[in-house]
Amino acid sequence: MCLVMTNRTAWLGLVALALLAACSKQAPPPAPAAGDEESAPAAVVQPTPAPTYDSAKVAEMAAGMLVMIDDSPQCQTFRDQLQALANAPAGTPPSVAPSAIVAQANEAGCAKKYGK
Numbered sequence: 001m002c003l004v005m006t007n008r009t010a011w012l013g014l015v016a017l018a019l020l021a022a023c024s025k026q027a028p029p030p031a032p033a034a035g036d037e038e039s040a041p042a043a044v045v046q047p048t049p050a051p052t053y054d055s056a057k058v059a060e061m062a063a064g065m066l067v068m069i070d071d072s073p074q075c076q077t078f079r080d081q082l083q084a085l086a087n088a089p090a091g092t093p094p095s096v097a098p099s100a101i102v103a104q105a106n107e108a109g110c111a112k113k114y115g116k
Contacts, residue, residue, distance in 0.1 A: 055090050062086040062098040068112055069102065075110035078102075 062085035069078050081101045085094055105111065 055088065055092055055094070058094045058098065059086045059088060062101075065098050065102050069105045070110045070112045072110070075105060075108070078105035078108070078110055 062082045066079060066082050066086070069075050069082070071079075078101055081096070082098060085096075085098055085101075088094070
């Protein structure tokens with residue numbers, strides 16, 4: 001009876017070690033030696049793709065967000081920035097997102113007050 005229990009315990013221990021080894025992090029491949037640099041191919045680095053944007057959509061958003069900013073003189077710079085985005089020529093990438101301009105205007109206290 002004692003021999004059977006020892007074999008089961010040993011078997012469970014081996015299974016646990018095998019599972020642990022299967023889930024463990026693999027070692028990185030060895031670095032090339034100093035003399036092997038010419039023979040090793042250079043790693044190809046893919047450039048990160050440029051963000052896609054639709055200039056017509058950005059212009060439409062900027063024009064629509066103008067109503068969110070107060071008409072007071074201290075808020076005119078934010079309105080001017082949105083108007084510049086709304087009037088930008090087609091294909092021009094936006095320098096800043098319209099939502100970022102509105103967020104800055106809100107922080108500056110230039111959010112239009114509705115119902116007051």
